[in-house]
């Protein structure tokens with residue numbers, strides 16, 4: 422494989438800045454073009470990042486033809502992920518798409534099948550998996566220090582005033598945000614979803630049009646129960662963006678604030694009404710900026726293109742996190758628990 426990977430970035434809105442900051446630090450990436458249905462958005466990014474030789478336009482098909490990219494970075498809004506990704510795959514490009522993979526399971530399955538058919542990589546920016554705190558907690562839980570997991574709770578409470586597409590979108594918390602938290606639950610516990618019972622609502626105080634709050638109970642493989650409580654219109658006492666977590670294992674429990682604050686206790690005694698416990702510590706690895714978040718994921722994606730490997734957030738696995746989101750929406754609509762179709 423040649424040294425530089427030619428990349429066409431589509432969707433030049435807010436998150437594209439994070440992508441460009443990361444991508445332009447990598448010598449192996451050449452940003453060949455910028456596309457947005459809003460020309461001035463693409464022009465502004467070209468100017469801001471001094472991409473004087475890059476193609477700038479509004480027509481994705483024309484940009485594909487003119488730039489002949491190896492890969493497409495799809496930073497468009499969720500409803501456009503399917504169309505852009507399918508076109509890119511059909512033109513023989515690898516695709517890295519922003520979360521959520523797609524706006525429906527039907528679209529997501531077709532995207533995964535198309536990637537398989539063309540032998541191209543289709544991966545999703547599920548950037549939480551690329552933070553040292555999350556990796557540290559995953560390692561701690563896998564070490565068995567608190568025994569096999571039985572129960573997980575996560576709370577997400579943020580009063581986020583975005584403006585823009587989120588204010589109007591349906592199921593805003595579940596579709597645009599909970600995908601991060603649900604994917605974390607899968608990553609941290611190495612389990613997949615089986616069933617879900619969810620209640621989604623939009624409180625009278627909400628500044629969103631639809632679904633700013635949701636509570637969901639998932640049954641995961643191995644009989645683990647995962648409970649999610651979330652609100653995107655909770656003013657005050659906010660959690661971190663990664664959420665506040667409790668893990669219960671057969672020999673102890675752990676509490677985590679989603680960042681560096683972590684505490685755990687394991688039982689030492691075998692008798693007594695409440696068993697004796699001792700504290701156990703966690704060790705987080707040193708943070709390396711180049712491996713964190715979007716940058717870590719983009720680097721891995723490029724490495725996988727060059728070495729023919731599969732990224733951690735490959736769409737054929739990430740579709741299971743999307744299934745948790747869409748299963749929760751279905752359960753809330755039907756007002757009963759539903760089996761999650763993978």
Ligand SMILES: NC(=O)c1ccc[n+]([C@@H]2O[C@H](COP(=O)([O-])OP(=O)(O)OC[C@H]3O[C@@H](n4cnc5c(N)ncnc54)[C@H](O)[C@@H]3O)[C@@H](O)[C@H]2O)c1
Pocket residue numbers: 431432433434435436437456457458459462481496497498499501505519520521546547548585586597
């Ligand atoms: N991973 C994260 O932490 C994270 C954070 C923020 C946003 N996101 C995701 O990134 C995506 C974009 O979010 P944003 O906040 O940048 O939105 P945004 O509205 O600021 O930008 C989206 C851009 O896409 C363009 N666009 C829409 N349809 C298009 C199409 N068919 N072709 C070309 N351009 C098109 C719009 O004109 C706009 O400029 C969403 O899927 C969102 O969920 C992820």
